[in-house]
Amino acid sequence: MSESAIITPPLSDDDIMKLKIGDRVLITGKILTGRDSAHKRLFDLIKEGKSLPVDVKGQIIYYVGPAPAKPGYVIGSAGPTTSYRMDPYAPLLMEHGLKGMIGKGVRSQPVRDAMKQFKAVYLAATGGAGALIAKNIKSARIVAYEDLGPEAIRELEVENFPVIVANDAYGGDLYQEGIKQYRR
Amino acid sequence: MRRDISHEKIKDTVARLCIDANYFLGNDMIQAFKSYIENEESDTGRDILKQLLRNAEIAEKEQVPLCQDCGFAVVFLEIGTGVCFEGNIIEAINDGVRKGYTEGYLRKSILSDPVKGKNTNDNTPAIIHTTFVPGDKIKITVAPKGGGSENMSEVKMMKPADGIEGVKDFVVDRVLRSSSNPCPPTVVGVGIGGTFEYVAFLAKKALLRNIGERNTDPFYADIERELLQRINNLGIGPMGLGGRTTSLDVFIETHPRHIASFPVAVNINCHVARHKTAII
Numbered sequence: 001m002s003e004s005a006i007i008t009p010p011l012s013d014d015d016i017m018k019l020k021i022g023d024r025v026l027i028t029g030k031i032l033t034g035r036d037s038a039h040k041r042l043f044d045l046i047k048e049g050k051s052l053p054v055d056v057k058g059q060i061i062y063y064v065g066p067a068p069a070k071p072g073y074v075i076g077s078a079g080p081t082t083s084y085r086m087d088p089y090a091p092l093l094m095e096h097g098l099k100g101m102i103g104k105g106v107r108s109q110p111v112r113d114a115m116k117q118f119k120a121v122y123l124a125a126t127g128g129a130g131a132l133i134a135k136n137i138k139s140a141r142i143v144a145y146e147d148l149g150p151e152a153i154r155e156l157e158v159e160n161f162p163v164i165v166a167n168d169a170y171g172g173d174l175y176q177e178g179i180k181q182y183r184r
Numbered sequence: 185m186r187r188d189i190s191h192e193k194i195k196d197t198v199a200r201l202c203i204d205a206n207y208f209l210g211n212d213m214i215q216a217f218k219s220y221i222e223n224e225e226s227d228t229g230r231d232i233l234k235q236l237l238r239n240a241e242i243a244e245k246e247q248v249p250l251c252q253d254c255g256f257a258v259v260f261l262e263i264g265t266g267v268c269f270e271g272n273i274i275e276a277i278n279d280g281v282r283k284g285y286t287e288g289y290l291r292k293s294i295l296s297d298p299v300k301g302k303n304t305n306d307n308t309p310a311i312i313h314t315t316f317v318p319g320d321k322i323k324i325t326v327a328p329k330g331g332g333s334e335n336m337s338e339v340k341m342m343k344p345a346d347g348i349e350g351v352k353d354f355v356v357d358r359v360l361r362s363s364s365n366p367c368p369p370t371v372v373g374v375g376i377g378g379t380f381e382y383v384a385f386l387a388k389k390a391l392l393r394n395i396g397e398r399n400t401d402p403f404y405a406d407i408e409r410e411l412l413q414r415i416n417n418l419g420i421g422p423m424g425l426g427g428r429t430t431s432l433d434v435f436i437e438t439h440p441r442h443i444a445s446f447p448v449a450v451n452i453n454c455h456v457a458r459h460k461t462a463i464i
Binding site: 064067077084104124131132150179 | 242
């Protein structure tokens, strides 16, 4: 895939198989947010055989707990949170159709295996660049779990949201490759 | 000499420091990004460092937080023994945190109880470290600490026989195991000596230094330089995606130790290395 290709959810298996580690991708369209507490709730609902408050099929979940929006802003600073905390829940969500995850930091082997098995990708956003990333978010609305405050599930409308493919559906891992290349 | 300092004065100062620390990245960090961009071999790494510079510009211009994780409000107090408070200084500081995090549109990330708790919705209570010094002023430093980097920290009760080489290996290994999680390029605080709880405080206190500010003891200053080089040879790079820039600096703080103990602590700060100080 060429540099800075644009992807728009919902994503198909074919869309996913075009993505390789190191690709720079811009996301335009609607994505969901979710972090620790929201993941636990979704996970528990699936385990209990109940339906989810949001449809994750073909979707991308962004691991973020935004800062409050100042007056005149649609959202506060909104950079990625550390992804490994969502590792216990991510494989089950992929099994139920989740195609992409945006966060920061390495994923566990079971999560990497699930990406291969269920054809999904992990996309790295720049941690700590919350003010910059918020510029690519055009609207935000809470779609579930309002009681969780910053951890509520939101639907974000994003435009040219910049990410790098860190794990692809072929088992590639940019974190391992990067260290291999630059270690002295 | 006795000097009265009011509840309002402390509250307003703490509120301003909370906001300033979250909106305005230190000039030392900005300069460090610029100089490390020159030496970064990875294209992705350079791009990320440029994004961080741009992020700092936007945060400053628009007065919004640099990062959505606006941190646990860690407050360091150096209280002059000649200072007299009206009321309770702990309450005044928490009032300041409440005001700063609410009026500054900063994210509230504190749960009232670690297991049973709900969000306190005002980012209180603060973590407060207090020392007493001669004089009639109070020095207040607010260092909001994000969870991602804090989680990569560790205390190790080493054996005295491990010596300084053991300390160095532990620090480098801790950074290696942290990989991308603490948002590299990081700042690494190291505590050596004291007791179990005090060494963690030393590592935290080390993070209050500005980039390039060496330990005044040349022995430890050399170790800081050596550790920085070893860490930047790990290849972790900006956001862990590979590169030369893993940490911007390493700071060591020390304290006398018990003959049987050799505590070492590593406290990692992300590239949003926040700390702002006021003297009132």
